[in-house]
Amino acid sequence: MDRALARLLFLRFRGGVRHRLRQLASPRGAVFLLAIGGIVWLLLGTGTPSPGDGLGGGPLQDPNSLREHVGNFMPLGLLGLTLFTVFVARGRAFHFSPNEINFLFTGPFSHRDLIVYKFCAYLAGAILSAAIVVPFVPARTGTALATFTGSLLTILFIQLSSAAIGTFGQAFEAGWITRARRPALVLVLAMAAAAMFYAGATSDSNILDVLSIFRQSWLGTIVLAPFIVFAKLFIARKIFPDLIMWTTAAIIINACLLLAIIALDDRTADRSLSESRRLSNRWNRIRQGGSFWASEKTTGHSVRHSPMLGGLGPIAWRQAINAVRNSGRVIVVFLAIAAFTGPLATTAGIQSADSRTIAALYFFIAFIVPRTLVCDFRGDLGRIETYKALPVASWRICIGQLVVPVVLSSAIGLVMIFSTMFFLDGTGADIAIALAAFALPFNLLLYGVENLVFLLFPAKLVPVGRVDFEFLGRTMVEFVAKTIIIFAVLAMAVGVGLIVLHASGKSWISFGLASWLSLAIIASLTVPMLGYAFRRFTVGETIA
Amino acid sequence: MIKVKNFSKRYGDFAAVKDISFKIGPGEILGLVGPNGAGKTTTLRALCGIIAPTSGSLSVAGHDIVNEPIQAKRCLGYIPDDPRLFDTLTVWEHLAFTAAANNLANFEDSAETLLQSFHLAKKRDTLAHDLSRGMRQKVAIACAFLHEPQVILFDEPLTGLDPRGIRSIQQSIVARARAGAAIIVSSHLLSLVETLCTHLLVLNSGVCRRFGTMSEVLHDVGQTDGDSALEAAFFSITRDAELEDA
Numbered sequence: 080m081d082r083a084l085a086r087l088l089f090l091r092f093r094g095g096v097r098h099r100l101r102q103l104a105s106p107r108g109a110v111f112l113l114a115i116g117g118i119v120w121l122l123l124g125t126g127t128p129s130p131g132d133g134l135g136g137g138p139l140q141d142p143n144s145l146r147e148h149v150g151n152f153m154p155l156g157l158l159g160l161t162l163f164t165v166f167v168a169r170g171r172a173f174h175f176s177p178n179e180i181n182f183l184f185t186g187p188f189s190h191r192d193l194i195v196y197k198f199c200a201y202l203a204g205a206i207l208s209a210a211i212v213v214p215f216v217p218a219r220t221g222t223a224l225a226t227f228t229g230s231l232l233t234i235l236f237i238q239l240s241s242a243a244i245g246t247f248g249q250a251f252e253a254g255w256i257t258r259a260r261r262p263a264l265v266l267v268l269a270m271a272a273a274a275m276f277y278a279g280a281t282s283d284s285n286i287l288d289v290l291s292i293f294r295q296s297w298l299g300t301i302v303l304a305p306f307i308v309f310a311k312l313f314i315a316r317k318i319f320p321d322l323i324m325w326t327t328a329a330i331i332i333n334a335c336l337l338l339a340i341i342a343l344d345d346r347t348a349d350r351s352l353s354e355s356r357r358l359s360n361r362w363n364r365i366r367q368g369g370s371f372w373a374s375e376k377t378t379g380h381s382v383r384h385s386p387m388l389g390g391l392g393p394i395a396w397r398q399a400i401n402a403v404r405n406s407g408r409v410i411v412v413f414l415a416i417a418a419f420t421g422p423l424a425t426t427a428g429i430q431s432a433d434s435r436t437i438a439a440l441y442f443f444i445a446f447i448v449p450r451t452l453v454c455d456f457r458g459d460l461g462r463i464e465t466y467k468a469l470p471v472a473s474w475r476i477c478i479g480q481l482v483v484p485v486v487l488s489s490a491i492g493l494v495m496i497f498s499t500m501f502f503l504d505g506t507g508a509d510i511a512i513a514l515a516a517f518a519l520p521f522n523l524l525l526y527g528v529e530n531l532v533f534l535l536f537p538a539k540l541v542p543v544g545r546v547d548f549e550f551l552g553r554t555m556v557e558f559v560a561k562t563i564i565i566f567a568v569l570a571m572a573v574g575v576g577l578i579v580l581h582a583s584g585k586s587w588i589s590f591g592l593a594s595w596l597s598l599a600i601i602a603s604l605t606v607p608m609l610g611y612a613f614r615r616f617t618v619g620e621t622i623a
Numbered sequence: 624m625i626k627v628k629n630f631s632k633r634y635g636d637f638a639a640v641k642d643i644s645f646k647i648g649p650g651e652i653l654g655l656v657g658p659n660g661a662g663k664t665t666t667l668r669a670l671c672g673i674i675a676p677t678s679g680s681l682s683v684a685g686h687d688i689v690n691e692p693i694q695a696k697r698c699l700g701y702i703p704d705d706p707r708l709f710d711t712l713t714v715w716e717h718l719a720f721t722a723a724a725n726n727l728a729n730f731e732d733s734a735e736t737l738l739q740s741f742h743l744a745k746k747r748d749t750l751a752h753d754l755s756r757g758m759r760q761k762v763a764i765a766c767a768f769l770h771e772p773q774v775i776l777f778d779e780p781l782t783g784l785d786p787r788g789i790r791s792i793q794q795s796i797v798a799r800a801r802a803g804a805a806i807i808v809s810s811h812l813l814s815l816v817e818t819l820c821t822h823l824l825v826l827n828s829g830v831c832r833r834f835g836t837m838s839e840v841l842h843d844v845g846q847t848d849g850d851s852a853l854e855a856a857f858f859s860i861t862r863d864a865e866l867e868d869a
Binding site for chain 2 (some may be wrong): 383384470
């Protein structure tokens with residue numbers, strides 16, 4: 080690599096470290112780091128959860144069983160990721176930021192130098208990511224060295240393979256790839272559906288068993304061969320021959336991919352530039368609350384009129400358009416996930432009453448959906464000035480901002496509830512209908528609190544760099560605080576319901592009505608609080 | 624039309640604006656000039672209710688911006704220095720949004736006229752994220768003009784505009800003033816201020832250094848030779864202020 084580029088890498092690394100140290104030196108940074116430390120300590124101290132814990136429970140506590148699962152499912156996961164790249168990505172080569180394009184593409188550097196520079200930057204980030212994984216995993220899968228090496232080379236493989244696929248597609252303008260994408264996607268989905276159907280129809284096996292059988296078959300071994308290398312490396316117990324042999328194989332695979340990218344990149348300079356520009360624009364939109372999967376269209380069919388409703392109408396209307404154009408695909412994916420919750424849980428042998436299932440569903444509804452579906456104040460940080468200049472009362476603006484996320488999240492929740500009711504044993508219609516009735520006030524409370532915290536303590540929505548302590552700590556603290564508030568309110572609502580139940584002589588309808596009303600009233604109180612926070616929000620002051 | 628009395632704004636210990644007062648009547652155009660950080664944007668933001676004043680009163684068309692914010696904002700159009708449009712709305716939808724927020728039922732003819740006059744007709748279905756800086760500026764101005772406000776506040780109105788855009792914005796500022804609107808233009812382009820404005824307010828370090836009609840200020844400073852009189856006056860006033868501060 081060119082010496083100037085190596086120097087730049089060093090300076091960027093030093094700048095990143097300096098930025099993190101400054102974060103840690105501030106009281107807020109220190110508090111958030113302590114929060115991360117506390118949560119990690121709790122996780123490690125109470126027994127590290129593994130991804131498999133939520134799938135089958137008990138057997139995965141056994142290290143040998145867990146290693147077997149990693150060996151079976153990690154290659155399948157990597158295959159899935161590769162297929163996803165092939166089907167969905169429009170051709171992602173190495174991504175250069177606008178400042179890198181301005182400074183480096185006009186500098187005296189060859190394309191090969193630039194690719195190696197970018198690879199080294201990824202390598203530094205991958206080392207950091209792999210180091211983060213190490214404390215959590217080796218106790219059950221293998222050694223710390225194997226976990227670190229396996230994680231590092233797997234992360235690099237994911238990045239290099241997606242870059243290689245993108246570069247290949249660009250280099251050959253790959254018309255046949257583009258044409259083959261949709262039929263191939265249909266074929267893969269049909270195979271997945273057939274596997275699920277088979278698992279559902281066979282009473283003594285679930286979807287994981289079917290995947291495991293495929294992995295162990297001769298066809299699975301051939302198809303998954305390059306991916307098996309990384310799984311074997313991850314769970315290697317002995318340095319020789321396991322670790323050395325699989326590390327060598329993984330390095331050879333990654334080196335081949337890097338060489339292929341360098342060889343093909345000369346033919347794709349223009350496409351790489353436009354692709355980098357496209358990705359930069361996407362990231363800018365994400366920073367402003369958009370979704371990565373937002374439409375990249377430049378024109379749209381203009382809706383001629385907006386409803387008025389005293390000023391509430393245009394705010395909700397604008398957020399509805401925002402949701403459709405910015406997060407339309409995300410909404411479809413969430414609705415699909417919600418609809419498949421029941422069938423998937425059935426095929427994986429999961430029970431609805433399992434505490435881990437309930438925790439996972441809560442995490443999905445209260446963290447993943449609000450973090451991804453940003454169509455309220457959180458996506459409008461740069462436009463608060465515009466809202467403040469409108470001749471519309473603050474409470475109307477706040478309701479207008481909440482309507483769309485509350486309705487969408489409730490719709491996702493309802494689909495999930497009814498999917499669970501239809502497919503999972505033990506979920507009665509009465510329970511499902513009761514849960515459905517609570518969806519709307521629950522989501523009003525959820526998004527009211529979410530926006531209130533945001534307006535009182537505004538912060539960026541995406542992290543700066545790979546290890547943004549402040550962002551991670553804040554996200555964790557916010558989620559914990561939000562969960563405490565929500566559970567406290569739910570407890571109050573249930574408490575009121577119990578009092579009414581006792582007073583009304585065991586009338587469960589009165590209990591439900593009283594609880595629902597209490598929840599709805601408390602959730603509605605977030606609107607005036609949000610109005611206060613909106614009024615006191617000072618445009619132009621520093622954002623955390 | 625615009626009355627500002629003893630307005631001050633503090634951010635913690637920092638005084639962004641200190642005790643300024645001025646009045647602008649219908650048909651008058653006030654040029655708000657001053658170095659970076661002088662308090663120009665803070666004054667405009669306070670006038671349109673984006674930030675609350677620390678002390679003093681600001682009224683727009685007879686409505687106090689703190690006590691009657693909705694009525695005051697109905698009479699107001701504000702064009703910020705960096706117009707942040709809604710990325711996912713088209714140009715037309717921005718106009719529809721503004722119309723609904725201002726309770727305008729029949730806005731389509733006015734919207735069409737504005738699109739034509741700002742050369743935006745071909746961009747009506749373009750999403751805001753695909754507009755250039757100058758186009759975004761034009762959309763923001765069209766939205767601000769849509770409800771025929773009595774008071775219009777411009778913060779650096781010509782940034783990013785092409786020559787044709789600059790001319791059409793200048794013409795529309797003059798036309799709006801002739802129609803009876805009170806206008807404030809904050810800008811670093813002294814030639815623009817000198818050409819357009821009837822009044823001048825020079826801010827420096829949050830303090831009002833001069834306020835009056837353009838000719839009064841230029842006469843007071845005594846720099847009227849040549850065609851860059853305001854530039855000479857500006858440097859004279861701000862230099863004097865810096866010497867005073869020192």
